Amino acid sequence: MVRVAVDAMGGDGAPDAPVEGALSALRDGGEELEVLLVGDPAVLERLVGDEPEAGDRLRVVPADETIGMDEPPARAVRRKADSSIVVGLELQRRGEADAFISAGSTGAVMAASVLVLRPLPGVDRPAVGAMVPTSGTPTLVLDAGANVDARPHHLHQFAHLGVTYYRDVRGEPEPRVGLLNVGEEEAKGDELRTAAHRRLREDPDLSFVGNVEGHGIIEGEVDVLVCDGFAGNVLLKFYESVAGFVSDLLLRAAGDAPAGREVEEILQLLDYREHGGAPLLGVDGVSIICHGDSPPRALRNAVGVAVRSVESGTVEDMREDLRALSERAARRPPA
Amino acid sequence: MVRVAVDAMGGDGAPDAPVEGALSALRDGGEELEVLLVGDPAVLERLVGDEPEAGDRLRVVPADETIGMDEPPARAVRRKADSSIVVGLELQRRGEADAFISAGSTGAVMAASVLVLRPLPGVDRPAVGAMVPTSGTPTLVLDAGANVDARPHHLHQFAHLGVTYYRDVRGEPEPRVGLLNVGEEEAKGDELRTAAHRRLREDPDLSFVGNVEGHGIIEGEVDVLVCDGFAGNVLLKFYESVAGFVSDLLLRAAGDAPAGREVEEILQLLDYREHGGAPLLGVDGVSIICHGDSPPRALRNAVGVAVRSVESGTVEDMREDLRALSERAARRPPA
Numbered sequence: 001m002v003r004v005a006v007d008a009m010g011g012d013g014a015p016d017a018p019v020e021g022a023l024s025a026l027r028d029g030g031e032e033l034e035v036l037l038v039g040d041p042a043v044l045e046r047l048v049g050d051e052p053e054a055g056d057r058l059r060v061v062p063a064d065e066t067i068g069m070d071e072p073p074a075r076a077v078r079r080k081a082d083s084s085i086v087v088g089l090e091l092q093r094r095g096e097a098d099a100f101i102s103a104g105s106t107g108a109v110m111a112a113s114v115l116v117l118r119p120l121p122g123v124d125r126p127a128v129g130a131m132v133p134t135s136g137t138p139t140l141v142l143d144a145g146a147n148v149d150a151r152p153h154h155l156h157q158f159a160h161l162g163v164t165y166y167r168d169v170r171g172e173p174e175p176r177v178g179l180l181n182v183g184e185e186e187a188k189g190d191e192l193r194t195a196a197h198r199r200l201r202e203d204p205d206l207s208f209v210g211n212v213e214g215h216g217i218i219e220g221e222v223d224v225l226v227c228d229g230f231a232g233n234v235l236l237k238f239y240e241s242v243a244g245f246v247s248d249l250l251l252r253a254a255g256d257a258p259a260g261r262e263v264e265e266i267l268q269l270l271d272y273r274e275h276g277g278a279p280l281l282g283v284d285g286v287s288i289i290c291h292g293d294s295p296p297r298a299l300r301n302a303v304g305v306a307v308r309s310v311e312s313g314t315v316e317d318m319r320e321d322l323r324a325l326s327e328r329a330a331r332r333p334p335a
Numbered sequence: 336m337v338r339v340a341v342d343a344m345g346g347d348g349a350p351d352a353p354v355e356g357a358l359s360a361l362r363d364g365g366e367e368l369e370v371l372l373v374g375d376p377a378v379l380e381r382l383v384g385d386e387p388e389a390g391d392r393l394r395v396v397p398a399d400e401t402i403g404m405d406e407p408p409a410r411a412v413r414r415k416a417d418s419s420i421v422v423g424l425e426l427q428r429r430g431e432a433d434a435f436i437s438a439g440s441t442g443a444v445m446a447a448s449v450l451v452l453r454p455l456p457g458v459d460r461p462a463v464g465a466m467v468p469t470s471g472t473p474t475l476v477l478d479a480g481a482n483v484d485a486r487p488h489h490l491h492q493f494a495h496l497g498v499t500y501y502r503d504v505r506g507e508p509e510p511r512v513g514l515l516n517v518g519e520e521e522a523k524g525d526e527l528r529t530a531a532h533r534r535l536r537e538d539p540d541l542s543f544v545g546n547v548e549g550h551g552i553i554e555g556e557v558d559v560l561v562c563d564g565f566a567g568n569v570l571l572k573f574y575e576s577v578a579g580f581v582s583d584l585l586l587r588a589a590g591d592a593p594a595g596r597e598v599e600e601i602l603q604l605l606d607y608r609e610h611g612g613a614p615l616l617g618v619d620g621v622s623i624i625c626h627g628d629s630p631p632r633a634l635r636n637a638v639g640v641a642v643r644s645v646e647s648g649t650v651e652d653m654r655e656d657l658r659a660l661s662e663r664a665a666r667r668p669p670a
Contacts, residue, residue, distance in 0.1 A: 135580055148517055148525040182483055182568040190483040190565065214572025218580045230525065231566055233517040235573060237549025242574060245470055245553045246581040246605070270581070 001032055002310045004303050005097040008039035009066040009084040010104020012293045015039055018103065019047045021299025026057055028300065033307060036097055038063050038088040063087035066104075069292060073107030077115060085109055089116040092285045099286035099306035101277060103294040109287065110146050110280055117285035120315070122322035125150070126282035127158045127229070128289060129165060130236050131275045136220025140166050140175075144278055145233030152195035155179070155226050157322075159206055161281040162224035164321050168312035169305075170223070178212035178222035180231055186210065192228065200226070205325070243270035276301025279309060282318070286310055336367055337645045339638050340432040343374035344401040344419040345439020347628045350374055353438065354382045356634025361392055363635070368642060371396050371432055373423040398422035401439075404627060408442030412450060420444055424451040427620045434621035434641035436612060438629040444622065445481050445615055452620035455650070457657035460485075461617030462493045462564070463624060464500060465571050466610045471555025475501050475510075479613055480568030487530035490514070490561050492657075494541055496616040497559035499656050503647035504640075505558075513547035513557035515566055521545065527563065535561070540660070578605035611636025614644060617653070621645055 004025075008018045022035045034057045037044050041062045048058060063084040067076045077086060085104055089112050091097035102109045110128070119126055127143035142162050143150065150158075159177050166175040179197055181189045186197050188211060200208040212221050217235075227235070247270060276298055277290040286309045288302050309315075339360075343353045357370045369392045372379050376397045383393060398419040402411045412421060420443055426432035428451050437444045445463070454461055462478035477497050478485065485493075494512050501510040514532055516524045521532050523546060535543045547556050552570075562570070611633055612625040621644045623637050644650075 135583075145517060148523075148528075180569060182480060182565060188483075193483075193565075214569040214574075215576035217573055218576040230517060230528075231569055234515060234549040234566055235569060238552055238570060238573070239549075239577060241550035241553045242577050243581070246578070248470075 001034055002099070002307045003034045003036060003097045004306045005036040005038055005061070005088040005091045005100045006299070006303070007084045007088050007100070007102035007104050007109075008037045008044055009063065010102040010109075011290065012103075013295065014103070015043055015047060017294060017296050018299050019044065020296035021294075022058065022303065023048070023051055024296055024300040025303035029303070029307065031057075033057065033303070034059070035303070036061050036088075036091060038084045038091070039066075040064070061087060061091065067108045069105050071105065071108065073105060073111045076105070076108055077112045083108075085112045086116065089113060089285075089287065093117060098310040099288065101288040101290060101299065101302045101306055103290035103292055103299060106145070106289055106292075109289050113280050113283050113285070113287040117283040117287060120282055120284050120319050120322055122326045123157055123161070123282035125154050125157070126280050127161060128232075128278045129162055129281045130232070130278040132217070132236065132239060133270060133275070134218050134220035137170070137172075137223065138275070139217060139220060139222060139225050141217075141225045141227065141232055141236060142281060143227065143229040143232050144236050145229045146280065147229040149230060150192065150228040152192060152199055155192070155196040155228070156199045156203070157282070158226045159200055159203075159208075159224065160321055160325055161318055162226065163206065164318045165279065165281055165309075165314050166223050168314040168317055169308050172223055174207050175223035176221075177206050177208045177224045177226065178210065178216070179208075180217075180225055180227035181211035181213065183213065184211050196226070246270070274298070274301060276303075276305045279305065284319075285315060336369055337434070337642045338369045338371060338432045339641045340371040340373055340396070340423040340426045340435045341634070341638070342419045342423050342435070342437035342439050342444075343372045343379055344398070345437040345444075346625065347438075348630065349438070350378055350382060352629060352631050353634050354379065355631035356629075357393065357638065358383070358386055359631055359635040360638035364638070364642065366392075368392065368638070369394070370638070371423075371426060373398050373419045373426070374401075375399070396422060396426065402443045404440050406440065406443065408440060408446045411440070411443055412447045420447045421451065424448060424620075424622065428452060433645045434623065436623040436625060436634065436637045436641055438625035438627055438634060441480075441624055441627075444624050448615050448618050448620070448622040452618040452622065455617055455619050455654050455657055457661045458492055458496070458617035460489050460492070461615050462496060463567075463613045464497055464616045465567070465613040467552070467571065467574060468605060468610070469553050469555035472505070472507075472558065473610070474552060474555060474557060474560050476552075476560045476562065476567055476571060477616060478562065478564040478567050479571050480564045481615065482564040484565060485527065485563040487527060487534055490527070490531040490563070491534045491538070492617070493561045494535055494538075494543075494559065495656055495660055496653055497561065498541060499653045500614065500616055500644075500649050501558050503649035503652055504643050507558055509542050510558035511556075512541050512543045512559045512561065513545065513551070514543075515552075515560055515562035515570075516546035516548065518548065519546050531561070581605075609633070609636060611638075611640045614640065619654075620650060
């Protein structure tokens with residue numbers, strides 16, 4: 001049984017979209033899924049009232065406060081202990097849930113996840129990992145925006161977090177790692193990039209393929225693409241919008257029936273909502289961050305991502321991997 | 336009369352693609368264009384031999400050496416004074432040409448442009464300006480990769496270079512300026528971004544609209560988007576590849592005749608080659624950098640960009656604007 005706490009008050013479409021997404025996940029999820037809807041009980045009980053899916057696999061957990069999209073995240077998290085975000089994460093800390101998903105304030109979900117779940121030993125900064133569609137298998141890009149800058153050892157940690165997650169969730173035994181950079185040669189980029197390149201290349205436990213340029217991403221050159229949070233954030237928001245822009249053009253051009261189904265498939269491939277939220281990797285628990293404008297389908301898929309994370313035991317695998325990494329670092333003679 | 340020197344030995348398709356592009360530009364360009372083809376005279380004279388367009392508006396300028404794509408740019412430029420890149424730029428320095436275009440090594444063209452043409456007074460670092468298609472008017476993104484990092488005053492200079500160029504070349508009297516960032520609020524981003532934001536906001540000569548996030552680019556929120564060269568380079572290479580990726584999917588899905596022409600139009604809109612090269616802004620002259628894989632059409636369009644730059648007097652306008660900027664800075668009491 002996997003127990004997923006869902007922030008029912010977060011996101012533009014709350015509470016309807018999270019509730020609908022949760023119900024839809026319960027319909028798909030078999031007997032092994034339990035959903036804890038966190039939020040205003042009066043509102044939530046009315047919404048789920050007559051749903052046959054609700055049954056005993058859906059439970060409402062009261063939370064009196066909500067954190068707005070525009071509130072300063074760290075302060076809001078500290079002040080609002082009864083917010084749906086903090087209450088939802090506390091369930092996991094107390095062992096009453098296995099995962100948390102939210103389409104609320106990204107900053108608040110990140111801050112609360114770090115505060116409540118705590119970083120794993122050996123992690124200086126948790127990172128957001130976003131799966132992006134490519135012409136091959138999807139690529140996990142991290143950090144997709146938890147931090148605005150990074151130092152070489154942060155990028156090194158991101159690589160380990162990303163590889164473990166990708167291996168567990170996608171079943172790829174040896175994920176290829178790349179470093180986002182402005183050229184393929186190892187001397188390319190600023191000091192951050194050249195130092196990170198060296199660390200990644202010298203790590204015997206990583207399948208490091210080298211630098212990946214902007215155009216290499218969509219070609220699926222790597223499974224895990226490491227970058228600082230500024231570049232990752234800009235890139236992903238840009239990707240989503242380009243995909244949308246092109247889709248609009250596409251629908252306008254190919255609006256005739258014969259192309260309909262195939263065009264739909266393309267749109268679906270490009271639609272980030274299909275990919276169901278981005279995990280915050282490096283905290284001691286499962287926390288999935290969804291877009292504020294996530295429709296029910298995206299939230300349903302995010303529940304699926306949460307379930308795969310829990311079932312694959314990726315947090316424990318990360319803990320193991322980080323322990324081995326720090327032991328190796330301790331044995332290494334000082335440079 | 337505008338005299339454009341074309342590096343006939345640069346790029347994957349050289350010498351055929353540059354020669355064909357130059358001839359095509361001459362066919363379109365009326366009596367006001369003269370092309371100087373720089374490269375191996377034996378090869379070039381054979382290629383242009385019987386072309387009626389050649390006439391007296393096409394001249395071959397001998398250059399004995401070429402700079403390879405893989406040579407370390409700065410060293411190659413210093414050692415190869417007879418390379419097509421250095422010879423082509425020297426023509427401009429001596430007043431024998433008004434502009435230079437090349438699809439050769441980007442690093443070498445940048446290094447040689449700075450060395451031969453010299454930066455304009457008040458410019459610490461010239462920047463590559465790339466016009467990207469949006470759902471509205473095109474946006475000039477700079478720096479698109481001349482430098483891998485930047486300081487706040489560099490971003491401020493980029494804004495001035497970009498605004499002057501956009502105004503002159505696109506005829507937009509008051510270009511809107513944005514700063515690429517991870518959020519809209521002015522406090523978002525790292526120290527570089529918050530300091531640059533303050534400089535841009537306090538400059539009375541800029542129409543600064545604030546921060547632009549990744550998804551704002553394609554929406555055409557601004558005319559000039561300022562960013563560091565790392566983010567700009569990654570973004571543009573990514574954009575080109577996403578556009579290509581989506582186009583491939585699109586062509587596969589909508590391969591039937593009715594959608595054909597409209598699909599073609601979309602592909603054309605997204606195709607960077609239509610936009611004809613990126614100017615290196617902030618040097619004392621016109622230097623246009625083209626993709627290594629530019630087909631003749633892209634090189635023809637780059638000649639067009641060069642002609643518009645020369646005819647609009649954008650280099651003199653930048654010189655004027657930078658002088659005014661530094662005079663204002665000198666009058667300002669120290670912070």
